[in-house]
Amino acid sequence: MSAPQPLLQVERVGVRYRLGGTSWPSPARTLDALSEVSVEVPDGGRLGIVGESGSGKSTLARVVLGLVRAHAGRVLWRGAAVDYADRTQLRALRRELQIVFQDPFGSLDPRMTAGEAVGEALHALVAEPMSRVEAGRRISSALEEVGLAQELADRYPHELSGGQCQRVAIARATISRPRLLVCDEAVSALDVSVQAQVVNLLRDLSERHRMALLFISHNLAVVRHLCDDIAVLCQGRLVERGGIEQIFGSPREPYTQALLAAVPEPVVRRKGAGSPNP
């Protein structure tokens, strides 16, 4: 392995799903959601995973978090293989590895206020004992860091906008200062103006705290603004991997080219179009 140790390495991971609920007595049908996928994220780096629905990109995020069990391959954290069955190891890992999901409303418990959701994460992830006042202070500063006003802490998810909910989810995931934040389509459900805010927020957090990102999206243009490297997934397989320049400048795989061609841009298409708008 080369000198700087990657933060996260995913090595030849495969995931097989059992289809249909109760299969007994007939043998279960299976579907390979991922096969032989290898990616790595350097410390402080930002890797984008792109692909269409069914490409296995969300499954990859869940494997890394230990939410889905891989039947093949392994995940390495700072060079050491992660044993997801080892609770102590897993608890330590979760302090350093967190996730933000796609659905801004669905990723918050409808019966918990923003402050409670962040507080729950604080107590689950930060082991050291702290006073109520100290906890309250940390919750406020976590909300403040993601740009939420203090008075929003008492609101329930349905009283917040989509962008605000997503900020709460980011505050919850980053309160333990993780080394890597996995974002599973974290901005896809947001309105354009809010999407830009959240992309910028993630970038600021990543730069300020040297937090690596594993950013999963179907939108190549968003990935381009946020990541250094890109991995393209198609039907559970890795088809292309490279830096931003290479993937956007000279994509090798036809699948990647097709994805790029399909990105809708607000540019008037005429002859000779393709030049950037304002």
Add this chain to the structure above:
Amino acid sequence: MTDGPALLQVRDLEVRFDTARGTVQAVAGVTLAVQRGECVAVVGESGSGKTQLLLACLGLLAQNGRATGSVQFAGRELAGASEADLNAVRGTGVALLSQDPMSSLTPHLRIETQLVEGLLDRGLATPVEARQRALEALRDVEIPEPEARLRQYPHELSGGMRQRVALAMALIGRPQLLFADEPTTALDVSVQARILDTLARVRDRGVGILIITHDLGVVAGLADRVAVMYAGRIVEEAPTERLFRAPSHPYTAALLAAVPRLHGDPSARLANIEGYPPRPGEIAVGCAFAPRCTRAEERCRRDVPSLAQGATGEAAVACHRPLRSEMERA
């Protein structure tokens, strides 16, 4: 533009909802026209009232919703029309393509049954003709092996294929006007592009399309004109090319700048609009965009700007301080 009345003419449409917390205004005085063979896009973020505008046009508002104003389809008034009159227009005059291809098809019925039921119920075709029309409709939206598809159930089709079937269902009654509500939002980009191409061909055959979307990129390849909605009002309306090249309303300009691009400096921060769109029901004095607008002045916080036609008459903007020069737009 054709002579005679527009295919769809909406005038001063207002939509209000009675809720436990009082009356909430979702749409405030929208005027809009769609001609035959023209595609008009209504662009707005969530809560802008774009979906309620569309539902009001179709007479499909929720129980507690009330619409006032006029909605004319080919000169015929739809606002306040009876359910029977509306049904006569639905399907054959106007059709709806909705956002979610999962829920727009009934899961337990074969594709054929769903396609032909509208025709048979209205006695517009014999069973044999109806089947023929169903095949035509499927070919029309470029579904491969249409004969085999007719026998399938919705869950056997992919998301993109389902949306095509939904489009075929909308078109089988040969409507003159198609309402499309975020028709590509739930789809992957590659599938999205093909649906948009199909919609463009439908428009070229003379069908008017009113498409509702939050995605300016979707509008680019399809719409002839764009109306940008913010907080229940149209803030800018212009031909697509002109809107993209020279937006007049600061909101339009900011929205365009916020879209992540495939070109330009990737390390640049995305331009964002500070703050959040107002929630429906928040009462704003003056221009609703003023709190987020970098150009807002005293007057903007006091008076609601009205939608004023520009010099050429093809574009209109509701702003006290519209952007005029390229300098300002940068």
Add this chain to the structure above:
Amino acid sequence: MADATLAGVETPRAAGLWADAWLRLRRSRAAWVAALVLLALVLAALVGPSFSTYGVDQVDWTQATLASPPSLESDHWFGTDANGRDLFVRVWIGTRMSLLVAVLATVVSVAVGVAWGATAGYLGGRIDDWMMRFVDVLYALPYMFFVIILTVVFGRSLVLIFLAIGAVGWLTMARIVRGQALALRQREFVEAAIALGLPGRTIIVRHIVPNVLGTVIVYATLTVPQVILFESFLSFLGLGVQEPLTSLGRLVAEGALEMETSPWLLLIPSAVLGTILLCLNFLGDGLRDALDPRQRR
């Protein structure tokens, strides 16, 4: 409950959700009136019999006929039954018994059903399969037979009736809760909780159960009437509450026999039973709405 487990966290509005729910419940007029009426009936059931000079099994031989109609002069405000016993006392004793059976059996079925269903739904997979197969097997047993065997083996006792009825009631509750829990399990906030490393028990208690409470409460208020009716059926078979004690179900059944000659024997217990069931339904609706945070403000 859900808030209390967040001990140590600075939650500015301490019992937020529950205080809000209480306020909303008070604002719902139907639910509030129903709660008050129910409270009045419970009070009457508790203290009512002590206002009468008659005992529950005391036959009044002074009346002209055994079944005498209600009257204010004779002290028999609700009249007497076919055996000459004071109906006022018997109705409130019966109400007491019916409510006791209903509440205890419902508590048993809610507690077991919610725990079982939420666990099965949350864990999913093979454990869920086995847990639900167990429920299926119990469903398949003819429960009347089950209750009869219980009473034969352990003898007749009130406690046994509560347990027997509760043991039958939790099956449906478990199925309903399990379905909801399965759906919640797919929600991203549960995945987020797992990613935070919260133990399964905490997730079930803090995230699954509070989100199924609305359904549980509505179903529980529907269970209470079922239990009251089921108890009267058991009593009719001679397996339920035994003479001289009585229950509303029994009183209605007995009254139905004398319907033509002494209609008050049917009308009075029916009115009390009907009022209780109606109030429970209103209260259930009100509680469901009150517990939904989306109704806030």
